[in-house]
Amino acid sequence: MRMALLMLLAGLGVAAQDTAVVGPHETLRQVAERTVGDPAAAEEIQALNGLTTDTVAEGTRLKVPGQERALAQRALETARTLVGDAGTSPQAEARLREAESHFRAARYTLASEAANAAGRQVAATPTPQPSAFSVEVGPDGGTTTVTVKKGPPVRVEAEGVTQPVATGESLSVAKGSPPPAPLPPLVAPKPVLPEDGALLKLRPDRAGRLGPVKLTWAGVPGAERYEVEVLHDTAGTAVYAQTVSTVEVKLPVLPAGRYRWTVRALGPAGRSEPGAPRRFELVSERLKLEVQKGQWQ
Amino acid sequence: MLLALALSASPLGCTAEETPPAPAPPARPALAPRAHLKALKGEVQIKRATEDDWSVAREGHPLFENDKVRTESGAGADLIFASDGGTVHLGGDSLIGIAETRLRPGQPRTDLTVLRGRIDAELEKPATQSLSVTTPAATIQAGREIVFQ
Numbered sequence: 001m002r003m004a005l006l007m008l009l010a011g012l013g014v015a016a017q018d019t020a021v022v023g024p025h026e027t028l029r030q031v032a033e034r035t036v037g038d039p040a041a042a043e044e045i046q047a048l049n050g051l052t053t054d055t056v057a058e059g060t061r062l063k064v065p066g067q068e069r070a071l072a073q074r075a076l077e078t079a080r081t082l083v084g085d086a087g088t089s090p091q092a093e094a095r096l097r098e099a100e101s102h103f104r105a106a107r108y109t110l111a112s113e114a115a116n117a118a119g120r121q122v123a124a125t126p127t128p129q130p131s132a133f134s135v136e137v138g139p140d141g142g143t144t145t146v147t148v149k150k151g152p153p154v155r156v157e158a159e160g161v162t163q164p165v166a167t168g169e170s171l172s173v174a175k176g177s178p179p180p181a182p183l184p185p186l187v188a189p190k191p192v193l194p195e196d197g198a199l200l201k202l203r204p205d206r207a208g209r210l211g212p213v214k215l216t217w218a219g220v221p222g223a224e225r226y227e228v229e230v231l232h233d234t235a236g237t238a239v240y241a242q243t244v245s246t247v248e249v250k251l252p253v254l255p256a257g258r259y260r261w262t263v264r265a266l267g268p269a270g271r272s273e274p275g276a277p278r279r280f281e282l283v284s285e286r287l288k289l290e291v292q293k294g295q296w297q
Numbered sequence: 298m299l300l301a302l303a304l305s306a307s308p309l310g311c312t313a314e315e316t317p318p319a320p321a322p323p324a325r326p327a328l329a330p331r332a333h334l335k336a337l338k339g340e341v342q343i344k345r346a347t348e349d350d351w352s353v354a355r356e357g358h359p360l361f362e363n364d365k366v367r368t369e370s371g372a373g374a375d376l377i378f379a380s381d382g383g384t385v386h387l388g389g390d391s392l393i394g395i396a397e398t399r400l401r402p403g404q405p406r407t408d409l410t411v412l413r414g415r416i417d418a419e420l421e422k423p424a425t426q427s428l429s430v431t432t433p434a435a436t437i438q439a440g441r442e443i444v445f446q
Contacts, residue, residue, distance in 0.1 A: 143434060
C-alpha cells in the first residue's frame with residue numbers, strides 16, 4: 001500500500017514537472033528556455049504537443065521534455081564524438097542521423113537507442129591503419145612512381161583514369177598516359193658476399209688503403225638496377241653509393257675500419273626496401289717476415 | 298539661405314567630435330600558413346610566392362600557398378600540414394610547391410606539388426585526414442576523399 005502511494009506521488013511529481021503553462025507574451029522558444037534551459041528545444045515542444053505553429057496562446061498548458069531528454073542528449077553527444085573521431089563509418093553516421101531526427105521530433109527513447117547503436121557501430125568498425133606512401137618524380141618530371149607502404153589504398157589519377165594502389169604495390173605513371181595497373185612490389189635483395197661480420201685482411205696500397213672488396217647479392221625478379229650504399233659502421237657516414245645493373249659491385253680502396261652496406265632493387269615497380277645490412281671489417285695484412293737459416297748462423 | 302543649406306548639410310545636434318567616424322575598410326584577413334617546416338637536415342631553401350630569390354629555410358618556418366621548398370642532395374625536411382596534421386618528408390634533391398587553396402569545380406583538392414625528387418607522406422588517421430599530391434604526370438590522393446562539387 002505504502003509502495004503504491006509512493007509510486008503514485010512519484011508519478012504525480014513527474015507529471016507536474018513535465019508540463020508548463022505559457023505565460024503572457026511568452027514565445028515557444030522562451031517556454032523552452034524556461035523549462036528545459038535550451039531555446040532550441042522549442043521544435044521538440046512543438047512536436048511533443050502536436051502543434052502546427054510555434055505561436056501558442058497565453059495560459060496554454062504544454063507538455064515539456066523531461067528527464068528522458070537529458071538522457072537522450074547525453075547519448076547523442078557521446079555518439080557524435082565517437083562517430084566524429086572514427087571518421088568514415090557510413091552505418092554509424094546513418095544511425096546518428098536517425099538519432100538526431102528522433103531527438104528533434106521529441107522521440108527521446110528512440111533517439112537514445114539510435115545514438116547507442118551508432119556508438120556500438122563505431123566500436124565494431126576496425127580502425128584503419130595509418131597511411132604511408134611515397135611519391136617519386138623522375139628526371140624532367142616524365143615519370144611519377146607511387147609506392148604504398150601501409151594503410152588504405154592510395155588513388156592515382158591521370159588522364160581521367162583513377163587507379164587504386166594498395167599496400168605493398170607500386171605504380172609508375174608516364175606523363176600524358178593513364179596510370180597502368182599496379183605492379184607487385186620488388187622484394188629486397190639478399191646480400192651474398194662478404195659474409196656478415198667478415199674480417200678481410202688485405203694488403204694496403206702506398207696510401208695505406210685497402211681493397212678492392214667485391215659485394216655480391218642475389219638478383220630480384222623485376223629489378224632493372226640495384227642501389228648500393230656503403231657506410232662507416234660507427235660514424236654512419238656514406239663512403240660509397242652507386243647504382244649498377246649487375247648483381248655485384250667492386251668497391252674502391254678504403255681505409256681500414258668497419259663498414260656496413262645495403263642494397264635496394266630498382267625497377268618499373270619502384271624501389272625496394274633495403275636488404276638486411278651486412279658488415280665487414282677491413283684490416284691491414286701484416287707482412288710475415290721469414291728469415292731462413294743460413295750459414296752465417 | 299546659406300544658413301538653411303548649412304543646417305541641412307550638418308546633422309542636427311551633432312558636433313564635429315560627435316560625428317560618427319566613416320566605417321573602416323574591412324581588414325584583409327591574414328593568410329593562414331598551410332604547413333610548417335620541421336626536422337631540417339642539410340641545405341634546405343625556401344622561395345616565397347611573393348619573392349624572386351631563394352633563402353635558407355629555418356626550423357618552424359611557415360609555408361603559404363605557392364611557396365616553394367627545395368633540398369640539396371642528402372638534405373631533407375618535414376612538412377606538417379596545418380589543416381589536419383598530415384606529415385610529408387621531403388627527400389634530398391627535391392623541389393616541391395605548396396598548392397593554392399582555391400578549389401576548381403569537379404577537380405580534386407591539391408595540397409602539394411612535387412616537381413622533382415621524392416616525398417614520403419604519412420597520415421596518422423586516414424579516415425579523417427587527407428593529402429593530395431600533384432606531379433607533372435599524376436594526382437595522388439590519400440585518406441579521406443574530398444572533391445569540390
